[in-house]
Amino acid sequence: MRRLAPLLLVFLIIAQPLVAAETVRVIGVQTLYVPGVYFAPNGTMIGLPSVLRVEGLYPGSGRVYFSTQPLTEVDTQAAARIAALIASIYAGADPLSVDWLVSLTSESPVVGGPSASAATALAMYAVLTGRRIPENVSLTGMIGVDGSIGPVGGIPEKLRAMARVGVKTFFIPSGEEISYEIRRVVEKHGGMVIERVEKVPVNVTALGEELGVRVVPVASFAQLIEEVFGVKPPRVKLTLPSELRDYLMRVALRYMSEAEGNASKAESLYQQLQKSLGGGLDQWVESRLNQSRELLDEARRALQQHAYYVAASRAFAAAIQARQALEVLKLVQLHVEEGVGVLPAARQILDELLNDTESILESVNRTLTALTESRDVNALQVAVGVFERVRLAADAVERSRVLYKNRDVIGALSEAVYAYYRARSAEDWAQTYNLLGRGPAYDTERLRETLSTFTGFAEMLVTYLEKLGVSNEYLAAAQGALNELYAAAEKGLPYELRLPIAIDAITYATLAVHAEYNTAARLYNASRETALYAYAVIASRGVKPILAASYVEAGDETHEPLAKLSYYTRASTILLVLYTLLATGRAPPAIESGEAPETPCACTGTPSTSTVVTSVQGGTVTISKIFTVTKTVTETKTVYTIARLENPETRAMIEALTAGLILGVAAGIIVSIARGRR
Numbered sequence: 001m002r003r004l005a006p007l008l009l010v011f012l013i014i015a016q017p018l019v020a021a022e023t024v025r026v027i028g029v030q031t032l033y034v035p036g037v038y039f040a041p042n043g044t045m046i047g048l049p050s051v052l053r054v055e056g057l058y059p060g061s062g063r064v065y066f067s068t069q070p071l072t073e074v075d076t077q078a079a080a081r082i083a084a085l086i087a088s089i090y091a092g093a094d095p096l097s098v099d100w101l102v103s104l105t106s107e108s109p110v111v112g113g114p115s116a117s118a119a120t121a122l123a124m125y126a127v128l129t130g131r132r133i134p135e136n137v138s139l140t141g142m143i144g145v146d147g148s149i150g151p152v153g154g155i156p157e158k159l160r161a162m163a164r165v166g167v168k169t170f171f172i173p174s175g176e177e178i179s180y181e182i183r184r185v186v187e188k189h190g191g192m193v194i195e196r197v198e199k200v201p202v203n204v205t206a207l208g209e210e211l212g213v214r215v216v217p218v219a220s221f222a223q224l225i226e227e228v229f230g231v232k233p234p235r236v237k238l239t240l241p242s243e244l245r246d247y248l249m250r251v252a253l254r255y256m257s258e259a260e261g262n263a264s265k266a267e268s269l270y271q272q273l274q275k276s277l278g279g280g281l282d283q284w285v286e287s288r289l290n291q292s293r294e295l296l297d298e299a300r301r302a303l304q305q306h307a308y309y310v311a312a313s314r315a316f317a318a319a320i321q322a323r324q325a326l327e328v329l330k331l332v333q334l335h336v337e338e339g340v341g342v343l344p345a346a347r348q349i350l351d352e353l354l355n356d357t358e359s360i361l362e363s364v365n366r367t368l369t370a371l372t373e374s375r376d377v378n379a380l381q382v383a384v385g386v387f388e389r390v391r392l393a394a395d396a397v398e399r400s401r402v403l404y405k406n407r408d409v410i411g412a413l414s415e416a417v418y419a420y421y422r423a424r425s426a427e428d429w430a431q432t433y434n435l436l437g438r439g440p441a442y443d444t445e446r447l448r449e450t451l452s453t454f455t456g457f458a459e460m461l462v463t464y465l466e467k468l469g470v471s472n473e474y475l476a477a478a479q480g481a482l483n484e485l486y487a488a489a490e491k492g493l494p495y496e497l498r499l500p501i502a503i504d505a506i507t508y509a510t511l512a513v514h515a516e517y518n519t520a521a522r523l524y525n526a527s528r529e530t531a532l533y534a535y536a537v538i539a540s541r542g543v544k545p546i547l548a549a550s551y552v553e554a555g556d557e558t559h560e561p562l563a564k565l566s567y568y569t570r571a572s573t574i575l576l577v578l579y580t581l582l583a584t585g586r587a588p589p590a591i592e593s594g595e596a597p598e599t600p601c602a603c604t605g606t607p608s609t610s611t612v613v614t615s616v617q618g619g620t621v622t623i624s625k626i627f628t629v630t631k632t633v634t635e636t637k638t639v640y641t642i643a644r645l646e647n648p649e650t651r652a653m654i655e656a657l658t659a660g661l662i663l664g665v666a667a668g669i670i671v672s673i674a675r676g677r678r
Contacts, residue, residue: 024057024058024059024060024099025057025058026055026056026057027056027057027058027098027127027128027588027590027591028055028056028126028127028128028130028590029053029054029055029056029127030053030054030123030124030126030127030132030133031051031052031053031054032051032052032119032123032133032137032138033049033050033051033052033138033162033165033167034049034050034051034052034104034116034119034138034139034140035047035048035049035050035115035138035140035154035157035158035159035161035162036048036049036050036106036115036116036158036161037153037154037157037158038107044182044183044184044197045153045154045157045181045182046157047154047156047157047158047159047160047161047162048106048107048161049106049107049161049162049164049165050104050105050106050107050116051103051104051105051106052102052103052104052116052119052120052123053101053102053103053104053105054100054101054102054120054123054124054127055100055101055102055127056098056099056100056124056127056128056588056590057098057099057100057101058097058098058099058587058588058591059097059098060096060097060098060099060100061096061097061099062084062095062096062097062098062099062449063099063100064077064080064081064084064099064100064102065099065100065101065102066080066102066103066104067101067102067103067104068103068104068105068106069103069104069105069106076104076114076116076117077456078114078456078457078459078460079114079116079117079120079142079143079457079460080100080102080117080120081453081456081457082117082121082143082144082145082453082457083117083118083120083121083124083143084098084100084121084124085145085453085576085580086121086143086145086147086221086530086576087121087122087124087125087128087221088124088128088579088583089533089534089537089576089579090125090221090222090225090233090533091125091128091129091588091589092537092586092589093128093583093586093587093588093589094583094584094585094586094587095579095580095583096446096449096580096583096584097583097585097586097587097588098128098588100124102120104116114142114143114150114152114460114461114464115140115141115142115152115153116140117141117142117143118139118140118141118142118143118149118171118173118221118224119138119139119140119141120143121143121221122139122221122224122225122228125221125225126229127588127590128588128589128590129229129588129589129590130589130590131229133228134169134228136166136167136168136169137167137168137169137170137171137228138162138167138169138170138171139170139171139172139218139224140152140155140158140170140171140172140173141171141172141173141218142173142513143221144510144527144569145454145457145506145510145569145572145573145576146510146526146527146530146531146565146568146569146572146573147220147221147222147526147527147529147530147533147572148219148220148221148523148526148527148530149171149173149174149218149219149220149221149223149224149523149526150173150510150513150514150517150519150523151173151175151176151513151514151517151519152173152176153179153180153468155172155176155179155202155204156179156180156181156202156204156207157181159172159204159207159208159211159213159215160207160211162213163208163211163212163213167213168212168213168214169213169214169216170208170213170214170215170216171216171217171218171224171227171228172204172215172216172217172218173217173218173219173519174217174218174219174522174523174526175217175219175517175519175522175523176204176217176519177203177204177205177215177217178201178202178203178204179201179202179204180199180200180201180202181199181200181202182197182198182199182200183197183198183200184196184197185197185198219522219523219525219526220523220526220527220529220530221530222526222529222530222533223526223529233533234533234536235529235532236532236533236535236536237532238532238535238549238552238553238556240308240309240546240549240550240553241435241544241546241549243435243436243544244308244432244435244544244546244549244550245306245308247431247432247435248308248309248311248312249303249308249311249312251312251315251316251428252299252302252303252308252311252312252314252315253315254315255299255312255315255316255318255319256296256299256300256315256318256319258319259292259295259296259315259318259319259321259322260296260322262292262319262322262323262325262326263289263292263293263322263325265326266285266288266289266322266325266326266329267289269326269329269330269333270282270285270286270289270325270329272333273329273332273333273336276332276336277332281328281332281410284328284410285325285328285329288321288322288324288325288328289321289322289325291318291321292318292319292321292322292325293318295314295315295317295318295321296314296315296318298310298314299311299312299314299315299318302314302557307553307556307557308553309549309550309553309554310553310554310557313554316421316425319421320417320418320421323417323420323421324413324414324417324418327349327353327413327416327417328410328413328414330349331345331346331349331409331413334348334349342409343407343409346404346409346412346413347404349413349416350400350404350412350413350416353413353416353417353419353420354397354400354401354416354419354420356420357393357397357416357419357420357423358397360420360423360424360426360427361390361393361394361423361426363427364386364390364423364426364427364430365390367386367430368383368386368387368390368430368497371383371386371430371433371496372494372496372497374438375441375442375444376438376439376440376441376442377439377440377441377442377543377578377581377582378433378436378437378438378439378543378544379433379438379439380442380447380496380499380577380578380581381545381546381547381548381574381578382429382430382432382433382436382546382547383496383497384496384499384500384503384547384574385429385432385500385547385550386426386429386430387426387496387497387500388500389422389423389425389426389429390423390426391500391501392422393419393420393422393423393426394419396415396416396418396419396422397415397416397419399411399415400412400413400415400416400419403415432546436544436546439543440541440542440543440581440582442581442582443581443584444495446580446581446584447495447496447499447577447581448495449580450576450577450580450581451495451498451499451502454499454502454503454505454506454573454577455482455485455502455505457506457509458478458481458482458502458505458506458509459482461478461506461509461510461512461513462475462478462479462482462505462509462512465509465512465513465516468516470512470516472512472515472516474508474509474511474512474515474562475508475509475512477504477508477512478504478505478508478509478512481501481502481504481505481508482505484501484504485498485501485502485505488501499577503570503573503574506569506573507566507569507570507573510565510569511562511565511566511569514562514565515562520561520562520564520565521561523565524555524561524564524565524568527564527565527568527569527572528552528555528556528564528568530568530572531548531551531552531568531571531572531575532552534548534571534572534575534576534579535548535549535552535571535575537575537579538575538578538579538582541582543578543582545574545575545578547571547574548570548571548572548574548575548578549571551567551568551570551571551574552567552568552571554567555567555568555571
């Protein structure tokens with residue numbers, strides 16, 4: 001054993017500098033009342049007060065630990081992770097630099113749903129910036145990935161619950177000033193008593209006045225922090241980078257010229273074959289040519305208004321419409337003038353179009369591989385735009401083949417033309433990387449964490465809507481995108497190429513919510529507001545977020561509310577990704593200012609206890625904490641000192657050395673015992 005002592009001493013000397021003692025401090029605690037609802041057995045809802053407690057630990061890794069008393073549902077936790085992202089970008093903090101201990105204590109048998117996520121985001125923002133949420137303030141609403149405060153149910157019941165515990169200001173999602181309450185109705189008919197429930201509209205603002213509560217509608221997180229803290233995020237005007245403007249103008253002019261050429265050829269063939277066009281085919285061709293002309297006019301107007309992305313999109317669509325008319329007329333010409341059968345003639349044209357498409361896609365896929373391996377933020381945003389178009393092209397190719405098998409030759413040709421142009425648009429978008437050049441490098445692990453958060457949020461929205469019995473086309477599209485995302489993970493697709501699928505899932509799920517509640521028209525401006533704010537934040541770091549800028553411009557030129565919301569949500573999502581990748585090492589303002597407010601909450605009600613047990617993967621850290629909510633909640637600042645290994649390679653080396661040392665000591669003991677017995 002004496003011989004092992006020097007070995008042990010050498011090991012301790014080597015290992016000492018490799019293990020860093022790290023102090024993790026509580027940078028702030030916020031506690032406030034939030035409302036919940038309980039579905040009674042008779043079908044009505046009962047409003048119940050809950051206590052939300054949010055505690056920030058710095059430094060951390062962006063984990064959100066959610067505890068409830070009593071049970072929780074998964075949607076609550078997923079919404080809290082998005083709340084942390086939204087709070088971080090508005091606070092100017094690295095979302096992966098803080099760990100969160102979030103607890104929700106309620107009298108409800110089961111705690112679930114995303115309606116406390118806006119309150120969670122507000123509390124996190126207060127912690128990050130060193131602010132205090134005023135007493136007697138509460139809110140309900142679902143935080144969206146686009147920063148909007150989305151619709152929730154049971155607002156009248158929630159308002160009554162908050163009034164009972166002394167809340168004086170209650171924020172609700174914009175557009176829900178008239179909400180619905182489920183009431184139990186008892187009717188007597190002779191000797192019979194019939195009980196039923198009915199939905200009754202309630203003016204929530206007027207109800208608040210009766211209860212002594214000021215009800216304030218808010219549409220966005222930006223509006224919420226302005227109302228609560230007086231913080232007014234800057235309003236930004238979108239300006240496309242000059243390189244992108246010039247490039248898009250060239251693309252628009254190219255497709256405009258192509259559309260005009262296709263239309264001219266189609267019109268000539270139409271005059272030549274008009275007598276042979278029957279069964280409504282003449283009307284179909286005329287419709288395509290008329291749409292092409294209208295789109296060309298829109299493209300010209302967009303160029304005059306300096307809306308270059310819109311101009312390119314309209315010219316692109318015009319070229320497709322004219323080419324579809326041209327290819328169908330070629331089919332008729334082959335059949336009428338050369339005597340080729342309809343199916344063989346269609347096969348001949350399809351083979352040419354699909355071969356050209358697949359050739360382009362092969363080249364684009366090689367470019368995609370290079371972009372994903374580049375690991376810089378400019379390559380990432382270009383790769384997202386390219387892969388989005390590649391997926392559209394591939395889907396159209398498949399639809400074309402199915403339609404041909406079903407003998408729908410017009411449909412097959414139309415899809416083949418669309419696939420060809422979509423492949424070319426992917427090629428066009430890939431060229432934008434040459435305009436941007438290499439951008440700041442990013443950590444793949446950060447991208448993985450962000451992708452996981454977005455996937456979880458999309459899953460949460462889908463599950464939430466399914467529980468509510470919602471069924472619409474957007475929910476079906478979100479479910480399809482999630483299935484595609486799971487398949488991509490099984491195939492080992494790079495995170496960079498899974499990201500556009502996750503963006504699809506989030507966007508469709510968001511649209512499903514607003515389609516169900518009919519709130520898109522009231523909230524798309526809030527979504528745009530977040531996108532513009534995030535755009536300015538990213539641009540201030542020297543990065544040109546061209547993909548997001550294109551989405552915003554497209555949304556601005558669209559008139560249908562859900563279409564606008566779709567574009568703005570996509571813009572906000574990719575900007576949140578870029579922010580997370582670029583914000584490495586940005587400490588929360590509360591740390592920089594030295595402020596760490598501890599906010600007592602005038603929370604009255606039934607005392608209750610909640611336990612938070614947290615664990616950091618790898619077995620290096622475990623934190624357990626128990627706190628009690630009583631009539632007056634008083635927070636206690638806590639400092640955790642944690643021994644963390646600085647990187648996985650170091651940990652692996654130390655683990656190997658430790659194992660070797662243990663084996664050596666054990667062997668020495670065995671040998672010593674054996675010698676002693678002799």
